[in-house]
Amino acid sequence: MRKPFTLLPGAFDAMQALHASITKAGVPRATLELMNLRASQINGCGVCVDMHSRALKKLGEHDARIFAVSAWRETPYYSEAERAALALAEAASRLSDRADPVPDDVWQEAARHYDETALAALVVSIGVINLWNRVNVSTRQLGGDWVANYI
Secondary structure: OOOHHHHOOOHHHHHHHHHHHHHOOOOOHHHHHHHHHHHHHHHOOHHHHHHHHHHHHHOOOOHHHHHOHHHHHHOOOOOHHHHHHHHHHHHHHOHHHOOOOOOHHHHHHHHHHOOHHHHHHHHHHHHHHHHHHHHHHHOOOOOOHHHHHHO
């Protein structure tokens, strides 16, 4: 199947509009990309793992930060704020893994580092990347060098 967002009139534009609003909330772009990469790893989305790894590289991120994001708890490469965002991204991407999907301590740690607008951007960003992941995985979209044209 071709990419579903190209088949539904206005769908791609709506996703782009959500992305634009997220980027205006003051959350560092690298933080958003790290979250996108981590959620995409969890969801097994090759397109998004490829895309967000490349985006991080384009932002000038060191390879260690890109390569170690799946083990962020056990590495020294991330700030406290980034760790809070990554924990929130993991929890909100794994809703069925526990009875309390986003525990209070995860939320409170994110709220300690981000104001209400930035928290809203984090939550919407997590929702958007999970939607992209689900659409891409469901339709077996593949990553590859073409992804470089979209970052």
